[in-house]
Amino acid sequence: MQKRILSYDLGDPICALATPWGTSALAVIRTSGEGSIELVSMLFSKPEALKNSTGGRLYHGFLLSKDTQEPLDEVMIAIFRAPHSYTGEDSAEIYCHGSLPGIRSLLEALRSVGFRPAEPGEFTYRAFVHGKMDLTRAEAVHEIVTAKTQKGHLLALHRLEGALEKTLKNIRSTLLDLQTSLEIQLDYPEEDAPPLPVPL
Structure with a gap:
């Protein structure tokens, strides 16, 4: 069908x-x-x-x-x-x-x-x-409505409050900082570039 x-x-x-x-x-x-x-x-x-x-x-x-x-x-x-x-x-x-x-x-x-x-x-x-709302919160709405257990409901509610969104934003910010530092070191290899924000 x-x-x-x-x-x-x-x-x-x-x-x-x-x-x-x-x-x-x-x-x-x-x-x-x-x-x-x-x-x-x-x-x-x-x-x-x-x-x-x-x-x-x-x-x-x-x-x-x-x-x-x-x-x-x-x-x-x-x-x-x-x-x-x-x-x-x-x-x-x-x-x-x-x-x-x-x-x-x-x-x-x-x-x-x-x-x-x-x-x-x-x-x-x-x-x-x-x-x-972002996509993570939109998905959390569906998870709350269809939750079968109290734990599942609470986890989805946590995501609806923006916990996953904040984590993803922090990861994105770190990756952008890393990208910027890498581009500086590649463009100016002879210069004293600032250290990378995270270990490779």
Whole structure:
């Protein structure tokens, strides 16, 4: 069976359930992309509050059906303005009740105003593209989500905090110093060049 090729089109506003599928007290639906806040406001009972938000705030209200304007669920919406979001883009996170029919209706409503379902890992991919994290931290996000043991979770969390990134930066700095010293000694063999920063 041929694998489906993922399409990460950065021009699309995207949405996805951030919490597991299943019945629970609460669920979180994440959106991101250019115009995402305005699109969510088209369904919100207080649209101007979202449109005028400078970000970093929560808003209480109802998400409504685009066609009937009937309430779909009582929600809280967190607004994040670029670049101060997980992805580095404008983003809205919807905190709703965790019933599967309710979640489905909200996702369908979001698609009706222009969102497309996010591909697996697409939010983290966008964070990487927009410089919110390097590749080591992006990989650590996946490792945290899929960790099977507490030790594995803690090791991945350590990498997410930047431990591996700092180590790699130190190695890179040392190698650049070594390269510079070698080039000086090769270009000016008769001169008293400074000692190499690390032993050969």
